[in-house]
Every structure is written in C-alpha cells, then in structure tokens.
Amino acid sequence: MKKFILSAGFLLLVIPFLSAQSSDYKVVFDLTSKDTATHRTVLRWLDGISRGTPGAQLEVVLYGQSLGMITKGKSVVEEEIKKLLANKNITFRVCNATMQRSNVTMDELIPGVESVPDGIYQIITRQGQGWGYIKVGQ
Numbered sequence: 001m002k003k004f005i006l007s008a009g010f011l012l013l014v015i016p017f018l019s020a021q022s023s024d025y026k027v028v029f030d031l032t033s034k035d036t037a038t039h040r041t042v043l044r045w046l047d048g049i050s051r052g053t054p055g056a057q058l059e060v061v062l063y064g065q066s067l068g069m070i071t072k073g074k075s076v077v078e079e080e081i082k083k084l085l086a087n088k089n090i091t092f093r094v095c096n097a098t099m100q101r102s103n104v105t106m107d108e109l110i111p112g113v114e115s116v117p118d119g120i121y122q123i124i125t126r127q128g129q130g131w132g133y134i135k136v137g138q
Contacts, residue, residue, distance in 0.1 A: 025049075025056035028126040031136045032064030036076050038137035039069045043080045045134075050087055059126065060136075063095035063119030067102055070094060070113045078110055085112035095119030 027049070029042055042060060049056050068074050070081065070092060084090045092113045099105070099115065106115060116122040127133055 024130075025053050026126070026129075026131040027056070027058055027134055028123055028131045029058070029060045029134050029136050030123055031060055031062050031066045031069070033137035034065040034068055035137060036069075039066075039075075039077050040080075042136045043077055043084065046084055046090055047080075050084070050090060055089065057089050057131075059091045059093060059131075061093050061095070061116070061119045061122050061126075063098040067094065067098065067104055070109050071104065072108060072110055075110065081110050082112070085110075093119070093122060095122075 029045070031038070031042060033039075046058050046060070049058060062070060069077060072078065075081065081092065085092065092110075093116045094109065094113055096115045096117050098119065106113075123133065
C-alpha cells in the first residue's frame with residue numbers, strides 16, 4: 001500500500017511537468033515598423049523557428065507603418081513572404097483599421113495575407129490563448 005501511495009504521489013507530481021514540457025510552440029509577432037531591416041529580421045526568425053520546430057504556429061500581426069512589408073510590388077521581402085505563406089503554420093495578419101486609414105485594400109496585399117479588425121486586439125487574444133509574444137523592432 002505504501003508503494004502505491006508513493007507511486008501515485010510521484011505520478012501526480014510528474015504528469016503536470018511532462019504536459020508542460022510538451023506544450024505547443026505558438027508565437028505572435030507584433031510588427032509596426034516600416035524599416036526593411038526589421039522586416040528581414042522577423043522573416044529570418046520565422047524561417048529559423050519553422051525549420052527547427054516544424055509544428056510551431058507563428059503569426060505576424062502588422063499595423064502602424066508596417067503595411068509596406070506586405071504590399072504587392074512595394075515589399076522588398078515579397079518573395080520571402082510568399083515562401084513562408086506556403087507553410088500552413090505561418091500567418092500574416094494585417095489590421096483592417098490600419099488599412100482603412102492608409103487607403104489600402106486587400107487586393108493590394110501579397111496573396112495569402114489575412115486581415116483582422118484590430119491588430120492590437122488580435123495580439124491580446126493570442127496572448128490570452130497562451131501564445132508567446134515578441135515585439136519586433138523598436
């Protein structure tokens with residue numbers, strides 16, 4: 001009986017630890033910068049993480065001055081974004097309010113980029129769902 005109680009106690013301590021170690025890799029990246037070096041940096045991170053942890057869920061939320069990164073024909077990283085969008089675990093989401101203020105439509109964006117009503121709310125929602133948070137750039 002004593003062995004059973006010790007074994008049960010051990011399992012109660014170990015099971016939460018094991019489940020914490022197998023938690024999903026989910027990160028939301030907050031991007032507001034128009035700086036192309038910053039754009040390249042986040043793409044390098046996405047590529048590295050997705051290669052090292054293929055099941056990682058990665059989301060870039062763009063608002064503020066970052067629209068140039070995802071605008072067709074204007075983005076200096078357009079081809080890299082298209083390659084990353086081929087990965088079903090990587091998403092680029094742009095703030096619809098920012099698009100409206102900048103008079104940009106979905107037709108002007110790189111195919112595969114999605115919109116959300118509010119970029120900040122999207123980030124807060126992801127954090128509430130347990131996603132990690134990375135502010136990209138300044």
